[in-house]
Amino acid sequence: MVTQFGIKLAVHLITNHFGNLVAVILSLSRLSDLFCIGIDIEVLCVQKVCENLFSHGVLTLDQLVRYSELTKDQVKNSLLVLVQHNCCQAFVSAPEDDDDGADRLRVRTQYLVLFDNIIHRLRFPKFLETVSRKLDEECVELLDGLLRDGRLTLKQMVDRASQGKGKCFMMHLIENAVDTKVVREILSKLLTARLVERCPAPEPVVSTSFKETTTRKRGAKAAKIFEPPETLEQRVVEAAVPGDAIRFSFTADMKSKVDRETNSDDDEIASVQENDEKEEEILWRANFEEFIRHLRHKALIENIRTQHDDGTATVLSAVLEATKTVEKKVKMENSVPLSLDTITAEVMKTDTGRTMTIDRIRASLSQLGCSQRMIVDDAYSIDLKKIIERAQNEEVESIVLKRYGRDAYRMFRLLSKDGCFHDTDQIAASTLVEKKEAPKLLYRLWKDNYLYMEKVVATGVKQITILMWKVNKPLLWEHVLDEMYHAALNLSLRMAFEQEKDEELLNVPKDKLKEPGPLQKKYKRLLNVWLLLGSSLTKLDEALMLFHDF
Amino acid sequence: MSILQGKRKRQDLASALSASMTNEERVIYNIIRGKKEMGIWQGDIKRETNIPDSMLKKSIKLLISKTLIKEVVNIQNKSKKVLMAMEFEPSKEITGGEWYTEGRLDTGLIDALSDVCLKLITRKKVATRDAILEWTRTLGSEVFPGGVSSGQVEQILKVLVMENKIQEVNSTGFGDFSSVPAGEVCFRLAKKVGTNVKVGAMASIPCGVCPRITFCTPNGIISPTTCQYYQKWLDF
Numbered sequence: 001m002v003t004q005f006g007i008k009l010a011v012h013l014i015t016n017h018f019g020n021l022v023a024v025i026l027s028l029s030r031l032s033d034l035f036c037i038g039i040d041i042e043v044l045c046v047q048k049v050c051e052n053l054f055s056h057g058v059l060t061l062d063q064l065v066r067y068s069e070l071t072k073d074q075v076k077n078s079l080l081v082l083v084q085h086n087c088c089q090a091f092v093s094a095p096e097d098d099d100d101g102a103d104r105l106r107v108r109t110q111y112l113v114l115f116d117n118i119i120h121r122l123r124f125p126k127f128l129e130t131v132s133r134k135l136d137e138e139c140v141e142l143l144d145g146l147l148r149d150g151r152l153t154l155k156q157m158v159d160r161a162s163q164g165k166g167k168c169f170m171m172h173l174i175e176n177a178v179d180t181k182v183v184r185e186i187l188s189k190l191l192t193a194r195l196v197e198r199c200p201a202p203e204p205v206v207s208t209s210f211k212e213t214t215t216r217k218r219g220a221k222a223a224k225i226f227e228p229p230e231t232l233e234q235r236v237v238e239a240a241v242p243g244d245a246i247r248f249s250f251t252a253d254m255k256s257k258v259d260r261e262t263n264s265d266d267d268e269i270a271s272v273q274e275n276d277e278k279e280e281e282i283l284w285r286a287n288f289e290e291f292i293r294h295l296r297h298k299a300l301i302e303n304i305r306t307q308h309d310d311g312t313a314t315v316l317s318a319v320l321e322a323t324k325t326v327e328k329k330v331k332m333e334n335s336v337p338l339s340l341d342t343i344t345a346e347v348m349k350t351d352t353g354r355t356m357t358i359d360r361i362r363a364s365l366s367q368l369g370c371s372q373r374m375i376v377d378d379a380y381s382i383d384l385k386k387i388i389e390r391a392q393n394e395e396v397e398s399i400v401l402k403r404y405g406r407d408a409y410r411m412f413r414l415l416s417k418d419g420c421f422h423d424t425d426q427i428a429a430s431t432l433v434e435k436k437e438a439p440k441l442l443y444r445l446w447k448d449n450y451l452y453m454e455k456v457v458a459t460g461v462k463q464i465t466i467l468m469w470k471v472n473k474p475l476l477w478e479h480v481l482d483e484m485y486h487a488a489l490n491l492s493l494r495m496a497f498e499q500e501k502d503e504e505l506l507n508v509p510k511d512k513l514k515e516p517g518p519l520q521k522k523y524k525r526l527l528n529v530w531l532l533l534g535s536s537l538t539k540l541d542e543a544l545m546l547f548h549d550f
Numbered sequence: 551m552s553i554l555q556g557k558r559k560r561q562d563l564a565s566a567l568s569a570s571m572t573n574e575e576r577v578i579y580n581i582i583r584g585k586k587e588m589g590i591w592q593g594d595i596k597r598e599t600n601i602p603d604s605m606l607k608k609s610i611k612l613l614i615s616k617t618l619i620k621e622v623v624n625i626q627n628k629s630k631k632v633l634m635a636m637e638f639e640p641s642k643e644i645t646g647g648e649w650y651t652e653g654r655l656d657t658g659l660i661d662a663l664s665d666v667c668l669k670l671i672t673r674k675k676v677a678t679r680d681a682i683l684e685w686t687r688t689l690g691s692e693v694f695p696g697g698v699s700s701g702q703v704e705q706i707l708k709v710l711v712m713e714n715k716i717q718e719v720n721s722t723g724f725g726d727f728s729s730v731p732a733g734e735v736c737f738r739l740a741k742k743v744g745t746n747v748k749v750g751a752m753a754s755i756p757c758g759v760c761p762r763i764t765f766c767t768p769n770g771i772i773s774p775t776t777c778q779y780y781q782k783w784l785d786f
């Protein structure tokens with residue numbers, strides 16, 4: 001689900017991150033211009049033009065040059081940066097059945113913006129923290145390099161470590177060049193945890209034809225009621241990812257057999273990420289998917305902890321840990337089924353679960369919604385989607401409570417729970433809201449897109465119009481997500497503004513700031529402002545993931 | 551039984567009084583009585599009978615003083631009082647149901663009953679519906695002079711669930727649930743005692759509850775760099 005403010009936030013992040021990067025060949029404005037135009041075209045095209053190519057939000061190099069009014073080199077360089085940072089994926093569309101001879105021979109590389117990967121930039125600190133908790137500081141340093149530079153070979157990682165770029169990177173080795181073996185070992189740890197992966201194929205061949213039933217327009221007006229089976233973005237990303245056996249392995253060889261009969265400028269771009277057969281030349285990058293999976297699991301466990309208790313959270317945690325490598329996708333609706341014995345063994349492995357009895361584990365599983373049927377079959381599977389939905393409901397309900405008050409909150413919860421239409425009087429009666437107040441509150445909720453309303457005309461002695469209300473979740477969720485992107489953008493902008501406003505403070509020597517006086521006061525305020533804005537953004541990002549990634 | 555007897559008595563009285571009524575009074579009284587527990591608005595009587603205004607008002611006053619009819623507040627429109635024969639109790643449509651007193655939602659009663667239910671659940675950690683009903687029944691006569699029906703208690707429980715103050719769960723038979731057989735439906739507090747209500751990420755920042763968010767743009771008149779809500783929020 002890519003919403004209008006989602007795109008604005010993505011553009012802002014790109015401008016913000018690459019604007020300060022000296023190494024980037026491009027000037028900041030150029031890059032962001034290209035991006036704005038690139039993405040705007042994508043949206044515009046989705047909305048107005050039904051042409052196959054545009055409606056899927058992809059562009060060729062030539063098209064980009066034309067639309068952005070930049071030179072070819074500028075566009076090429078911009079694309080290089082975006083590909084290097086995993087924000088863009090090139091692909092070649094497979095010839096269609098109805099292509100004529102000339103079309104079949106022409107290799108057309110197209111570029112697709114990876115919206116999710118851009119937004120992930122917001123959560124890099126969370127990724128680093130994950131590694132810090134699961135592995136060690138050396139791994140954190142290596143991942144930090146990968147996040148900063150996008151993609152690195154083993155050789156580049158060694159160089160980076162040798163230059164002592166990271167402050168605390170293996171202090172004892174800084175003077176000397178770091179041994180490749182040492183770095184290789186650190187990388188191995190990250191690979192075993194699947195937190196780092198080989199870069200995807202530079203230009204996979206992908207069929208861009210969508211059958212009638214699976215066609216989906218990308219962008220703000222995305223299909224609302226049902227999730228389509230596959231988007232072009234998913235298809236391209238899937239085609240580019242190497243199989244699990246080589247994705248997380250040093251030794252297995254991967255050659256991407258991209259047909260390159262015609263030599264084009266695109267080849268040059270692709271060559272950046274081309275895998276060399278030599279181990280040292282393989283390009284690595286952070287595996288965002290695994291990080292998001294980890295964050296999803298964390299959110300699931302914490303939600304269960306607040307809803308139930310520590311014991312139940314321990315059981316869920318053990319189940320998820322045991323099955324994470326067999327999860328087929330991040331958004332698993334149900335956990336992979338396990339027998340009670342396996343679950344017990346897994347729970348016993350954990351510090352907090354060691355003292356739990358089988359009866360206690362069974363009770364926790366029943367709290368997690370495992371049914372009688374699962375007990376009979378001895379295959380316990382937990383409804384994860386339900387936990388996520390509950391957390392989403394809570395987030396939206398807390399907005400309603402704060403914005404519209406307790407009476408509106410009750411009415412909203414009634415409608416959200418029932419999921420069907422209710423008339424005004426019925427709502428007022430079952431939530432014990434004053435009959436006169438109810439219509440006013442419902443109207444406000446409706447005006448702000450929180451409720452869906454339909455008028456029903458009843459004909460009897462007199463003709464009366466009855467208003468029927470309901471919570472339309474797919475529509476509302478999209479609206480809330482867009483407001484969240486908007487709020488995140490605002491937080492970011494305000495942070496930049498505060499920094500700019502008090503810029504001179506950053507150049508004042510530290511000693512001076514320690515002396516009591518107006519300068520110190522100002523400095524303290526800035527620190528507080530940063531702390532509040534920063535922590536709010538971190539928290540808001542969790543909500544963004546809850547609605548978009550989980 | 552006593553109600554029936556009461557009705558009969560009143561009817562006898564009515565027929566006795568009927569003799570002393572003027573023609574207009576009788577017409578008006580019959581119309582009102584015909585409307586039973588729905589009652590009728592004065593304006594509608596006028597339309598039906600064509601009795602002049604002053605006469606109509608005078609007759610109604612007399613009928614009220616003779617306790618043959620009464621005025622009832624109408625929840626749909628408080629200024630339009632409804633006239634009803636004495637022997638009828640106003641319908642739900644007119645009073646708004648058992649939660650309405652004098653046409654107004656009795657929030658005092660709602661709060662008091664919610665309080666009693668919450669206190670019991672807090673004390674017992676988990677409580678079944680029957681236990682709560684029993685508790686309110688024994689307590690009912692002391693706290694609620696008018697008494698409360700089991701329907702009212704049921705509805706309060708529903709409202710408390712709606713308000714996310716309590717949860718309806720199945721007992722596991724363990725820990726807090728040990729007093730309730732496993733599998734039985736019971737209520738417990740939605741939030742653990744001592745923990746704060748979880749405020750969502752959006753609800754804790756200005757934009758999340760901002761009435762002007764749709765007009766706010768990065769470089770517009772309303773923007774995050776100029777907005778008052780931020781100003782207040784960041785005023786350390």
Ligand code: SF4
Nearest residue numbers: 756757760766774777
């Ligand atoms: S920045 Fe200010 S005006 Fe804009 S949405 Fe947020 S609180 Fe509202």
